[in-house]
Amino acid sequence: MSRSDPVLVAVTGRYHGLGNRMRVVLGARSLAEHEGRSFAYVWPTGRDFGARLDELWAFDAPRWSEARSRALAAVSPYRDGSLVWLDDEALRERVWQIRTPHALTLPQGATDWTAALRELEPVPEIRERIAALAAASDSRPYLGVMIRAHTIAHDATLRESPVEWYLDRIGEIRAARPDLGLYVAADTDAAFERVAERYPDCAGQTGKGPYNSRSALRAAVADLYLLAGSCHLLGPHYSSFPELARHLSDDAIALETSTSAPGTRFEAQGLGSGPAPGDDTAARA
Incomplete structure (x- = not known):
């Protein structure tokens, strides 16, 4: 230039x-x-x-x-x-x-x-993390869950998307599809552990580091690719992060929040199966 x-x-x-x-x-x-x-x-x-x-x-x-x-x-x-x-x-x-x-x-x-x-191509450290997370998951289609629970989150997000909403929705979806795996991307370890206590088979990352630190952001990018490989996405109200995951999937998955339109709900998607871990999305990374 x-x-x-x-x-x-x-x-x-x-x-x-x-x-x-x-x-x-x-x-x-x-x-x-x-x-x-x-x-x-x-x-x-x-x-x-x-x-x-x-x-x-x-x-x-x-x-x-x-x-x-x-x-x-x-x-x-x-x-x-x-x-x-x-x-x-x-x-x-x-x-x-x-x-x-x-x-x-x-x-x-x-x-x-x-x-x-x-x-875009993630940097090598993140590509390796994505591959490791995909390899550690089983081959089932899975539900992607992105939780924003940190106190720095917008008030509307914390109010409309409490952890309890995710716990209930996971239960309702798995009642209809007990074969689904579960990948959880949470911005606090406490939120992840609450889901893991209820659903011990869930996969995800903990120990990411301080909020929005370099280590936490690198972990977040890996989360994006794993969420993009899900068959359905539960995300927080008023957050652009899960939108990134949906766009990475080429809008192939629906993003459901506690306030989104009925057409975004899992039940409205025909109970179809999405890509499994390690399929195209992770492979592109």
Whole structure:
């Protein structure tokens, strides 16, 4: 990237979670390719988010510092993801900075960010973890369960998606399909242990490390691929994380929450069988 090249910079926030960051960065990169611009991104790390993007997936785009982005904002102000600002005047500007936690409204012909997500390759350490988790599971189709129980979670998530809801729904689904395995991705060990106490055959990871630390985020990416290999997904209300897993499956699995439409419920899916651990999703990782 030369100083004269037109460039698009995706700016993620310090407090944005993994789902918010990935849909902005990948959507902005797609827009840059569509518009013939170079691409860079801002990905803050620190106590609130401990891993760089290239510590999770192979990703070689230039990373800008927050300081560089803020300094440039005086002449290249932050834009939103609606792209309503993209007019003839904007097309003549050398630098676009898009700062948003939401998916971009991409023009027709641009690659959808979810397709770009499926093309990414996790870093070797995470690929090895995915393979080990898949190998440790049996070959049954399984129910994927993602629990957000950490106190840092949004109030609406904690209120609408208590652990008790998951315990009850797992019981109802297994009453109809006792042959299903169970993979649980929880953001606290305590939540995982509550499920394991009721359903001792469940698989999953514990000891991930402090919330949003590098070790916890690497474990979370492995969880994403195991959840994507499930035949049905139970997830928390108001969280983008399980949406990432669904998109990794190419939307082949339904995501059910405590507040989602009746059509997302397991009973509405025809009681079909999804891929088993180690099938296409894990193999692609």
